[in-house]
Amino acid sequence: MWWLLLLVPLCSGAPRITPKCEDDLKNVGNTAGYNLASDILTKAINFSVDPCEDFFEFTCGNWIANHPIPSHKTSYSQFANLSDKVQEKMREIFESKEMFGSKSMNALKAMYRRCMDKDELNRVGARRMLETIRGYGVWPMLDGDDRWRVEDFDLTSLLIHVSEVRGVDVFVSNYVSLDSRNVSRRLIEFDQGDLGLGDSTRDYYLDRKKHGKKIAAYRQFLIDKVSLSFHMC
Numbered sequence: 001m002w003w004l005l006l007l008v009p010l011c012s013g014a015p016r017i018t019p020k021c022e023d024d025l026k027n028v029g030n031t032a033g034y035n036l037a038s039d040i041l042t043k044a045i046n047f048s049v050d051p052c053e054d055f056f057e058f059t060c061g062n063w064i065a066n067h068p069i070p071s072h073k074t075s076y077s078q079f080a081n082l083s084d085k086v087q088e089k090m091r092e093i094f095e096s097k098e099m100f101g102s103k104s105m106n107a108l109k110a111m112y113r114r115c116m117d118k119d120e121l122n123r124v125g126a127r128r129m130l131e132t133i134r135g136y137g138v139w140p141m142l143d144g145d146d147r148w149r150v151e152d153f154d155l156t157s158l159l160i161h162v163s164e165v166r167g168v169d170v171f172v173s174n175y176v177s178l179d180s181r182n183v184s185r186r187l188i189e190f191d192q193g194d195l196g197l198g199d200s201t202r203d204y205y206l207d208r209k210k211h212g213k214k215i216a217a218y219r220q221f222l223i224d225k226v227s228l229s230f231h232m233c
Helices: 003-011 019-026 032-044 055-066 078-095 103-115 118-124 127-134 155-166 202-206 208-231
Strands: 172-179 182-192
Touching: 032 055, 078 103, 127 208, 202 208
Parallel strands: none
Antiparallel strands: 172 182
């Protein structure tokens, strides 16, 4: 009986495409957007390959050949390529001497220049970062075990503070989203945090037998990084 649903639009008597839409569809091949999309897709295709033998190479071969994976990345795609172009354009805007009528845009440009001021960053070193870290309390890795007192440590308060001030989710992440069953209301959703190793790395922390060496190396990396920051002050 499901096929009857397919016949309803055909038998309802309502026009599926208006005359104007039909004219627009006929002329779509003349639009700049269509020609640009067509050019991008055509340049990605490797016409020397038989699609019946290797469809992936046929559709994407030329794009892969013309866009090698950058040395600092593990993968590359159209989305990554687009993101790189957007970031490059943003860099040009931020570094330009042109002033905008937008107060917010000028503030962003000033913040960018401050963040990219290497002389100032080298002069200040990690002092401000460590001052922020110490604002959360004593950190044995920096301050030594002799200053640590477990009775003064409040994990819940620390996690709330870090989430509010730094926007970092540690053990638990939370965010607001639309209710898919009722889009007029919002939902607060909770999920496991990424921790330092990112998404889908839960087993790294729980299965020490399998991932013990990786966790040890990661821990040593953090110790070395913190020690380096400490000596930069």
